[in-house]
Amino acid sequence: MMKLTTQELEQKAKEIRRVCLELAKIAGSEGAHVGPALSFADIAAVLYFDAMTYKPEEPDWEERDRFILSKGHGVLGLYAPLIVQGMISREEMRTFNHDFTRLAGHPSGKGLKGIEHPAGSLGHGLSVSCGIAYDAKVNKKTYHTYVLLGDGENGEGSVWEAVMFAAEHGLDNLTAIVDANGYQYGGVVDKWDHWDNLAEKWKAFGWNVKIVDGHDIEELREALDKTKSKTNCPTCVIAKTIKGKGIAEAENNNNWHHIKLSETEYCTAMKELE
Numbered sequence: 499m500m501k502l503t504t505q506e507l508e509q510k511a512k513e514i515r516r517v518c519l520e521l522a523k524i525a526g527s528e529g530a531h532v533g534p535a536l537s538f539a540d541i542a543a544v545l546y547f548d549a550m551t552y553k554p555e556e557p558d559w560e561e562r563d564r565f566i567l568s569k570g571h572g573v574l575g576l577y578a579p580l581i582v583q584g585m586i587s588r589e590e591m592r593t594f595n596h597d598f599t600r601l602a603g604h605p606s607g608k609g610l611k612g613i614e615h616p617a618g619s620l621g622h623g624l625s626v627s628c629g630i631a632y633d634a635k636v637n638k639k640t641y642h643t644y645v646l647l648g649d650g651e652n653g654e655g656s657v658w659e660a661v662m663f664a665a666e667h668g669l670d671n672l673t674a675i676v677d678a679n680g681y682q683y684g685g686v687v688d689k690w691d692h693w694d695n696l697a698e699k700w701k702a703f704g705w706n707v708k709i710v711d712g713h714d715i716e717e718l719r720e721a722l723d724k725t726k727s728k729t730n731c732p733t734c735v736i737a738k739t740i741k742g743k744g745i746a747e748a749e750n751n752n753n754w755h756h757i758k759l760s761e762t763e764y765c766t767a768m769k770e771l772e
C-alpha cells in the first residue's frame with residue numbers, strides 16, 4: 499500500500515475531527531465526549547493511515563495490528579477513522595448513541611468489527627493489551643498491539659501492574675500511547691500525571707519512552723513506527739496534546755469534555771475544519 503504524505507495524513511486528521519463532530523451532533527441532547535476525542539485525532543490518523551497493518555475489507559484478518567482504546571470515553575476518535583475507512587457505514591453512523599445501536603457512547607464490542615475490546619471503566623486497556631501482545635509472542639504471531647490511555651487514567655493502579663508485566667515479559671510488540679492533554683474529568687491532572695513526570699515513571703518501570711508533540715504528524719509517524727521498536731522492551735509514547743485540539747472554542751476548555759453541541763457551536767466548529 500502506498501504511504502500517505504504528511505499533508506495527506508493532516509487531511510485525514512481533519513476528516514476524523516469532522517466525523518467526531520458529526521457524531522456528537524447525532525448524539526443530540528445525550529451529548530458526547532468531544533474534547534477527549536479531538537485530543538488524539540492526529541494520533542488516530544497516523545495509526546489508521548500509516549502505522550498499523552490491517553485490511554479494512556477483512557477486519558478479522560488474524561495478522562492485523564490491534565488498537566485498544568483504553569480511555570473508552572474518547573470513542574468518537576475510534577469510530578471516526580473506522581467510518582472514514584468505510585469499516586462502519588455512514589448509515590450505521592447515524593445510529594450513534596440511539597436505542598439498540600452498536601455505536602454506544604463507549605466502545606461496547608457488540609459485534610462491531612474494528613472494536614477489539616470494550617472500554618469505559620478506566621485502567622483496564624493496558625492489561626488487555628498486554629494479554630494480546632503476550633499471546634502474539636508466545637504463539638509467534640507477527641502483529642503489533644497499540645493502546646491509548648489518558649494521562650488522568652494513569653492514576654489507576656491497575657495501569658502500573660500492567661506496566662510491570664509488559665516490561666518483565668519484554669513485550670517489544672506493544673506500544674502504549676499516553677494522550678497527555680493535561681486534563682481529566684474534573685479539571686487539570688495531578689502533577690504526578692503531568693507528561694514529564696509520567697515519562698520518568700514509565701522509564702523507571704523499564705519501558706522505552708519517547709516524548710512527542712501529539713499533533714505533529716511527522717513526529718508521531720516516527721514514534722509509532724513499529725519497525726523501530728527496541729528489542730525486548732515495550733514502548734511508551736508520551737504524546738503532548740491539547741484537549742479539544744482543532745476547534746478554538748474547545749481547546750483546553752474542559753467544558754468540552756462532554757458536551758451537548760448547540761447548532762451554533764456545531765456550525766462554527768465545522769467551519770473551522772473546512
Ligand SMILES: Cc1ncc(C[n+]2csc(CCOP(=O)(O)OP(=O)(O)O)c2C)c(N)n1
Nearest residue numbers: 534571618619620648649650651681682683
Ligand atoms: C474507573 C473509572 N473511574 C472514573 C471514570 C469517570 N471518568 C470518565 S472520563 C474521566 C477522566 C479521564 O481523564 P483522562 O484519562 O486524562 O482522559 P481525557 O482528559 O483525555 O478525557 C473519568 C474520571 C471512569 N470512566 N472509570
